[in-house]
Amino acid sequence: MKLINISLISLLSFSVITGCGGDAPIKGAGSNIPYLKANHLNYKDTTTATTPAPTKDLGAQTITWSITADTETDAIKLFDHIKFMTGKLETDKNPRPWDELFLIDAYMKTNFRYTTDTNRLTNTVTITKAATDSCAYQVISAHSDVTKGDFFAQGIIDIDYSPIAQTIINSPDCLASKPALDAYILARKKAKM
Numbered sequence: 001m002k003l004i005n006i007s008l009i010s011l012l013s014f015s016v017i018t019g020c021g022g023d024a025p026i027k028g029a030g031s032n033i034p035y036l037k038a039n040h041l042n043y044k045d046t047t048t049a050t051t052p053a054p055t056k057d058l059g060a061q062t063i064t065w066s067i068t069a070d071t072e073t074d075a076i077k078l079f080d081h082i083k084f085m086t087g088k089l090e091t092d093k094n095p096r097p098w099d100e101l102f103l104i105d106a107y108m109k110t111n112f113r114y115t116t117d118t119n120r121l122t123n124t125v126t127i128t129k130a131a132t133d134s135c136a137y138q139v140i141s142a143h144s145d146v147t148k149g150d151f152f153a154q155g156i157i158d159i160d161y162s163p164i165a166q167t168i169i170n171s172p173d174c175l176a177s178k179p180a181l182d183a184y185i186l187a188r189k190k191a192k193m
């Protein structure tokens with residue numbers, strides 16, 4: 001009997017430590033990336049009913065999306081992905097550290113140069129990203145192009161967008177930010193595994 005109790009206690013503590021169903025330290029857990037890749041065609045632009053597309057407002061420096069998923073599960077998976085990624089960026093983590101576009105995206109987020117607001121109403125997910133300046137706006141704009149053209153349209157997620165990042169860093173809009181962006185890339189970039 002004592003043995004059974006001990007085993008039960010160890011089993012319970014193991015569950016707590018590994019965080020069963022919670023934030024277990026499994027690579028990719030919570031990002032839902034494999035699900036989104038496999039089901040990318042389940043998402044449509046709420047207005048056009050074709051591939052989701054960002055609405056860009058250069059003057060206001062905002063990017064908005066309204067995406068309607070085929071099922072509520074699809075919508076939850078997308079909503080959770082964005083919340084998970086926002087959380088990563090806000091806690092100074094680097095998803096895709098081999099890709100300079102994702103690195104400068106993280107830089108802009110940790111330096112409070114754009115905000116992300118994500119909402120879900122049944123099957124529809126709306127996202128509003130607002131930049132504080134034209135350099136940060138270029139970064140979120142490029143990210144949204146990739147999300148539309150490669151992620152949603154084709155389910156392709158392994159292209160390295162570093163050349164796009166370089167064009168942005170070397171553009172007039174990013175002149176003042178260039179030293180900090182270069183330094184951030186140097187400090188954070190990792191080789192692709």
Ligand code: HEM
Pocket residue numbers: 033036037040063065081082085086087089095096105109116127129140143144147151152155157158
């Ligand atoms: C290569 C794997 C991926 C990574 C590392 C990744 C990472 C990210 C990051 C860092 C954000 C920004 C979060 C924020 O703004 O606070 C984001 C947003 C988003 N992701 Fe992903 N993502 C990936 C794949 C996908 C896929 C496959 C889809 C859909 C098929 C998707 C859809 C979205 C959408 C709609 C947003 C919000 C809109 C936007 O940021 O422009 N992502 N993702």
